Amino acid sequence: MRPVGAELIERREILPGQWLMSWHVPQVVSGSRAGQVVHVRTVEAGGLPLRRPYPIATADVSSGTLTIQVPGTGAAGTWVRGLRIGDRADMAGPLGRPFEVDSRSRHLLLVAEGASIASLRFLIDEAIRDVRSIVLLYGAPSSSEVYPSSLLPDEVEYVVATADGSLGHRGPVVDLVPDYEAWADQAFAAGPTVMLAELARLATGRRGRLGVATLGRKRGGGRPVQPGSAEARRKSHLQVGLDQAIGCAAGTCLGCVVPGRDGPVRVCREGPVFAADELDWERVS
């Protein structure tokens, strides 16, 4: 997938140090799905030799624009602040495998922490289009870092947990999950690996289920599902979007590899969205 030129349409700071950037890049927008990423070449002083992967937060085919959420810290922050509207960037995508929602799922439970919410943000749009109900659980250190509800559609039930208790539940966001398990048909998560591992453990303790729908699983087995396939993700009760540095995005450099249950898997090709039971959470760091 050759990179194409993207034009910066809009940029605003939605949280301290978090920038929402809107790019006009019709070639990438068409066919993009929730969970997929764009690989952006950020031009930085010192010559950083790496593209950066950002989940597509929203995509609008009619206008050919997409948004990404860029943490404005470190070298990437210098790049973001130096850009002007109309500037161009080199962008490859959409990359990777998307979130898969089972057609019978009515209730989606979304769990996010930090800037990783971007990949679930796109899933919200897709789910609303398909008339599903959504609960979004969001974790942040304090109220000042909570994702603004103004950026979420009204249809979403938004529940917040903060580490210091300044807004919503006091404690980790995973604490909120048991309240919604009986309601949810499928669960989707994005955030730090520690949180995802905790969720995966929670799901394992419930026989791999963070949700109640049967999702095509016949009692007592049925046809085995090919690991890594869209079907495996669709039939999984928990799908996770991993946030990893990606080197080549072509599957050759093996820089983004994480331990899978059946051997190492590449985030850029087999991911970034995995069924939680496809990964070896003991060794994912």
Next chain:
Amino acid sequence: MRTPTVRIVRPAIRPVTRPAPPNARRVPPAGSAGPAGGPGPNRGAVIEAMPQPALDALGGRPVDLEVDLGRGLVLSNPLVAAAGPFGYGVEVADLADLQRLGGLVTRGTTLKPRGAHPGPRLAEVPAGLLVGVGLQNPGIDAVLDRYATTWAKWPVPVIINLCGETAGELAEIARRLEGAPGVAGIELNLSCGAGGRGGVVFAMDADAAASAVSAVRRATDLPVIAKLSAAAADIRSVARSVEAAGADAISAINTLPGFLPSADRASPALGSGFGGICGPSLKPIALRVVYEIAQVVDVPIIGIGGVCSIEDVLDLLACGASAVGVGVAALADPMLPVRLADELADACRARRATSVAELVGTALPSKAGSPSTRGAEYAR
């Protein structure tokens, strides 16, 4: 059009691979006078015997970009994809326009399949990247099985990067490459070995490096390129000993070991702990090593380390490299190596050079200078 294997020793006058435009011979190569004014008595004859490379799109002067690495391994231009970023090439063949490269060096390959270091495997460092992939590869047999028939159809020579713990293991892999289609040469990653397990890393020591090279040399007729490490205390003696042991060419340098703590400073940033430093931060070290070994060996050198622009290419050539490898910069810009090849042809024209060889070693002293560090290790 392609000969079945590039391991054919080519005739002195190489066939023209692309048809020269009709005006190719009529354009006198500016900057090199004809037979009358040439610097040497045979100057004109040499130019006459040289193949006529195709003109560039704008009808610019032809420039001879070929690099002969020995044993019939001739690169169409000096730009090589260094080991790592492009894997085994097959997945990125179109993305990176590989066929226009001088050569493709594969990911490091071992005798047996090697598993993975846990993540994270990449971390950013000033002007570079810390990489801890840990030689993950499916093993030489699986590699040949999967990719060799594809390579055999490619015009670009594919050079296999080999890693092993012992000289015997390296020789065993080299034997399996004998007769394999599509394998044009071997790059020996001497930054491996039994270091830390009672043995020595080949590249650190002249004798160990020579033992690895000569074992592989005995096992195969393929061109052998010895990849040296800047971590060696006495790089000149290592270079001399691999040359004496039969290396056809030398590549320098590999990544250097580095370390970075994680963001919370509670553990290493990489799952592997240590990583290899890649990127522009390596460039002055690569230049130093190439500059030093070019003064003491006669075999061609592939300069590798932090190449991001044509300036980097020209610097390495000036320090004595005949070819240049592009590493981690190709991750962000897969077309970079090919673009640099085009820019190199333009740079030759701008300098009125008819052959890229004229740019090689221009910064070298007329006689071997003193080593970069003085001390007992340079006594021999």
